[in-house]
Amino acid sequence: MLKIQNVIFLFLIITLSTNLIKAEGKTNELKSNVIVGANQISNYENLILDKRIGVIANHTSVIFKNDKSHTHLVDSLLSLNFNIKKIFAPEHGFRGTEPNGANIEDEIDLKTGLNIISLHGKNRSYGEIDDEDVQDIDVLIFDIQDVGVRFYTHISVLHYVMEASARNKIPLIILDRPNPNAHYVDGPVLNLKNKSFVGMHEVPIVYGLTIGEYSKMINKEGWLKNKIKSEIHLVKLKNYNRNIIYELPIKPSPNLPNKTSINLYPSLCLFEGTNISAGRGTDMQFQIYGSPFLNKDLNQFEFTPKKNIGSKFPKYENILCFGKNLSKTKKLSKLNLKYILDAYEQSNNKDNFFNNYFIKLAGISELKGQVIKGLSETEIKKSWKKKLDNFKIMRKKYLIYANNIIDE
Secondary structure (H helix, E strand, C coil), rough: CHHHHHHHHHHHHHHHHHHHHHHHHHHHHHHHHCCCCCCCCCHHHHHCCCCCEEEEEECCCCEECCCCCCECCCCCCCCCEEEEEEEECCCCCCCCCCCCCCCCCCECCCCCEEEEEEECCCCCCCCCCCHHCCCCCEEEEEEECCCCCCCCHHHHHHHHHHHHHHHHHCCCECCCCCCCCCCCCCCCCCHHHHCCCCECCCCCCCCCHHHHHHHHHHHHCCCCCCHHCCEEEECCCCCCCCCCCCCCCCCEEEEECCHHHHHHHHHHHHHHCCCCECCCCCCCCCEEEEEEEEECCCCCCEEEECCCCEEECCCCCCCCEEEECCCCCCCCCCCHHHHHHHHCCCEEEECCEEECCHHHHHHCCCHHHHHHCCCCHHHHHHHHHHHHHHHHHHHHHHCCCCCCCCCC
C-alpha cells in the first residue's frame, strides 16, 4: 500500500512539474511574440511615404530583429529612403545617456547628420515644441518606451507633441510599446493645483495604460490646451495583453537599470521629494533608500552615493547613508507607502524631511500631512479611494488590450 502511495505521489510531482514548465514556456513564448508598433512598418509606411518626417525618439526607439538584436527606428527608416528631417529628443537625450534633470542642448546627430532638437533644454519650456520647429514637417512619429508612472516625464512630452500636432494640423503617428507597470492602478489622483512637468493630468501615480492608450485619453478627455485635438494614427501592439510578463529589453533611462527598479520606481520616487536618497549615485538606483539621518539600528544597509552616468550631483555624494536594500523584493502590484512611512518615523531629521518637490510628485498636498501625522497606509489610501475608483471607470473607455484582474 505504501509503495502505491509513493508511486501516486511521484506521479503528481512529475505532472505538476511538467505543467509548470509548460506554463513557463507559454509565458516566455507570449513575451517573445509581442510585436511593438515600430516593427510594423507596413502599417504606417503609407502615412510617411513622400512626407517630411519629424521623429520624437530616444535610445529605446528601436526595431527588433529575429536574433534579438535591434536597429534604431531612425536608422531603419533612413535605410528605406524615408525623408526624416529632424529628431526631437526628451529628457536624458536622444541616446539616453544624460542624467536626470540635465539641460540638453540642440545638436547634430553624428551618425545621421540630422538636427536633434532637445525638448529638455534651457532655451525652452520642458517638452514644448515651437511652431517654427515643425514648419518643414508633414508628419510626426512618436516612439518612446514609457514605464507607466505619472512623474516619468515622457507622457508630459507626449502631451506637448500632441498640442504641436493639433496646432499645426500635422498628423501624429504613435508607435505603441508595452507598459511594464500596466498590471495595476494605484496612487492619489493629481490635483491640477499641483500641475507641473512631472504631473500634468488628473491621473494616479500608476495609471495602467500604454502610451497609445494614454494618448487616446488625452485627446478624448479634452486635456490639450483649448481642448484642441491631435490627428492620431496609432500603430497597436500585436500579441500583447496585461497578463504578459514583459521585461524591457533596453533600460528606459540611466537610473532605471532593471525590472526591479522599474517596478519599485512608483513607490520609491516619492523619496525624491524628501531628504532620503533613492539610490542615485549608486548602481542600485530605485532599489535602495537611505540617508545619514535614519536610525542605524533599524536601517543597517549602508551605501555611499558617488557621481556616475545617471547622476552628476547625487544626494549625499560621498556621505555614508543608512537604509534598506529592496533589490530582492517580490514584484509589487500596488503602490507601497510603507517605505516612506517607515523612513519618516525612523528619521532623526524630521524637520527637514520634506522639500517643495514632494507635493509635485505626490500630486496632492494632503499626503505630506498624513505622513507627518503617522496615519497608516490603509488610512491614507482610503482618503484617495473615491477619486481613484472614478479614474478606473474613466480609464476603461481607453483600454485597447485585454485587461488583467489586479486593478479591477
